[in-house]
Amino acid sequence: MIQFLSYLLNGISLGSVYAIIALGYSMVYGIAKMLNFAHGDVIMIGAYMSFCAIQYWSLPPIAAIVLAIVVCTALGILIERMAYKPLRTATSLSVLITAIGVSWLLQNIALLIWGANPKSYQSLVNFGSLTLFDGQLHITSETFITIAANIIIMIALTLFTGKTKMGKAMRAVSEDKGAAELMGINVNATISMTFAIGSGLAAIAGVLLCSSYPVLMPTTGSMPGIKAFTAAVFGGIGSIPGALIGGILLGLIEILGKAYVSTELGDALVFAVLIIVLLVKPTGLLGKKVHEKV
Amino acid sequence: MSLLKVEDLHVYYGSIHAIKGVSFEVNEGEIVTLIGANGAGKSTTLNTVAGLMKPRSGAVTFDGKAVAGVPASKIVPQGMALCPEGRRVFQQMTVRENLEMGGYTRPASEISESLDDVFTRFPRLKERHRQIAGTLSGGEQQMLAMGRALMSKPKLLMLDEPSMGLAPILVEQIFDIVQELHRAGTTILLVEQNAQMALSIADRAYVLETGNIVKEGIADDLMHDDDVRKAYLG
Numbered sequence: 382m383i384q385f386l387s388y389l390l391n392g393i394s395l396g397s398v399y400a401i402i403a404l405g406y407s408m409v410y411g412i413a414k415m416l417n418f419a420h421g422d423v424i425m426i427g428a429y430m431s432f433c434a435i436q437y438w439s440l441p442p443i444a445a446i447v448l449a450i451v452v453c454t455a456l457g458i459l460i461e462r463m464a465y466k467p468l469r470t471a472t473s474l475s476v477l478i479t480a481i482g483v484s485w486l487l488q489n490i491a492l493l494i495w496g497a498n499p500k501s502y503q504s505l506v507n508f509g510s511l512t513l514f515d516g517q518l519h520i521t522s523e524t525f526i527t528i529a530a531n532i533i534i535m536i537a538l539t540l541f542t543g544k545t546k547m548g549k550a551m552r553a554v555s556e557d558k559g560a561a562e563l564m565g566i567n568v569n570a571t572i573s574m575t576f577a578i579g580s581g582l583a584a585i586a587g588v589l590l591c592s593s594y595p596v597l598m599p600t601t602g603s604m605p606g607i608k609a610f611t612a613a614v615f616g617g618i619g620s621i622p623g624a625l626i627g628g629i630l631l632g633l634i635e636i637l638g639k640a641y642v643s644t645e646l647g648d649a650l651v652f653a654v655l656i657i658v659l660l661v662k663p664t665g666l667l668g669k670k671v672h673e674k675v
Numbered sequence: 676m677s678l679l680k681v682e683d684l685h686v687y688y689g690s691i692h693a694i695k696g697v698s699f700e701v702n703e704g705e706i707v708t709l710i711g712a713n714g715a716g717k718s719t720t721l722n723t724v725a726g727l728m729k730p731r732s733g734a735v736t737f738d739g740k741a742v743a744g745v746p747a748s749k750i751v752p753q754g755m756a757l758c759p760e761g762r763r764v765f766q767q768m769t770v771r772e773n774l775e776m777g778g779y780t781r782p783a784s785e786i787s788e789s790l791d792d793v794f795t796r797f798p799r800l801k802e803r804h805r806q807i808a809g810t811l812s813g814g815e816q817q818m819l820a821m822g823r824a825l826m827s828k829p830k831l832l833m834l835d836e837p838s839m840g841l842a843p844i845l846v847e848q849i850f851d852i853v854q855e856l857h858r859a860g861t862t863i864l865l866v867e868q869n870a871q872m873a874l875s876i877a878d879r880a881y882v883l884e885t886g887n888i889v890k891e892g893i894a895d896d897l898m899h900d901d902d903v904r905k906a907y908l909g
Contacts, residue, residue: 546775550776552765556765556766559727559759559763560759560765562726563727563747563756564827565751566779567746
């Protein structure tokens with residue numbers, strides 16, 4: 382029972398990381414109608430930046446996190462400007478291939494700078510752990526902080542898109558770029574803004590992910606990236622609560638699957654879920670079906 | 676005084692020459708209508724004037740400023756609003772949010788006053804201000820699209836096929852509203868396939884055919900013009 386509780390918390394914590402990454406996928410998909418497959422690699426860059434800040438430049442953890450966010454935000458804007466903006470009117474296949482290209486580019490840049498050897502990432506959010514039930518249940522500060530960060534981010538983003546002028550403009554652009562432009566909204570700036578927010582969140586996800594799973598190498602971001610993409614589709618791509626639910630459920634399935642079904646099959650289960658969801662409800666759990674009304 | 680002046684406008688879709696040297700003007704206080712068949716280039720002309728499309732060549736002067744090729748988001752604050760074909764309200768946002776987006780370029784302090792104005796003109800929108808726009812009827816969506824365009828307090832309101840897909844009784848209502856707006860001082864450029872209706876409320880009209888203006892004049896005169904009657908009024 383206590384073992385199960387521990388798996389549950391780990392699952393929610395891992396799921397929270399997926400949810401934060403899935404948000405980036407979802408927001409960018411919503412506004413630019415593209416799958417940014419380089420998103421996972423932005424996470425990796427964020428993790429490396431915070432790693433360097435601690436290891437080589439001896440910055441305090443909070444400064445390392447801020448640095449990672451700033452670098453990833455800038456990187457997100459740069460990627461959008463240089464790789465995706467010129468393809469605004471191109472077919473979605475060209476954009477998809479470009480996104481995969483950017484993903485490879487980032488991985489290889491990381492390989493060039495930091496080498497292929499895995500780095501051992503030192504947790505940036507380690508404040509000890511909580512022990513319950515006479516030492517049978519350990520809850521690490523990483524678990525707590527990851528879950529808390531996820532909740533805060535979800536609330537903040539929901540308020541941002543629901544209440545602020547810029548957030549509403551973002552929703553307008555994601556529905557109809559032409560109509561948004563006619564409102565006086567600068568569509569290009571809004572798209573840049575979305576990439577900036579998504580990439581900033583990716584940096585946070587990178588720090589949290591590597592704080593719990595401390596192996597850092599150039600491919601660290603790709604698997605979580607793909608799983609978060611699965612989570613976004615699972616929950617309903619383009620929806621904030623969808624990313625949250627998709628992410629958490631996916632984390633739970635992965636951890637519980639590994640614990641009770643098979644360690645090897647944990648990842649397979651995750652993708653089996655994607656296939657089932659796509660078969661049964663192609664728009665995802667909370668996905669909206671857009672009706673055209675004349 | 677001319678509020679909008681379009682001179683020798685050429686617009687292409689890729690290699691297709693859609694607008695072939697169109698010139699027209701709209702004077703302050705007028706209702707001007709562009710009529711023509713499907714595919715004549717009416718919407719393309721409006722979209723280009725509004726800044727959604729870039730012209731290959733030609734000049735667009737709005738309120739004394741050259742605006743050809745300037746993106747829509749920079750033209751809106753100068754006082755031009757386009758209520759686009761097919762309404763294009765933000766389906767997943769509430770009525771109120773749609774209207775707020777219409778006032779995007781205006782200072783927050785002026786929004787609530789404009790909201791009140793729109794709600795007075797369209798009481799139906801006030802009743803439904805918290806409803807998701809996609810659930811409104813076609814006529815209500817047209818009112819929302821017009822209300823949204825009015826939120827920017829435009830000097831020139833351009834309406835693209837406001838009667839499209841609406842029941843005759845609603846068409847009458849929409850045209851009444853257009854005339855009310857005109858009386859309240861808004862200059863209007865109206866694009867319509869319903870030529871009869873458009874000519875009945877307009878001061879002047881231009882007839883567009885495959886990217887060219889083939890006729891222009893006082894709306895009443897065109898209404899009685901044999902060619903126009905044969906081609907557009909049945």
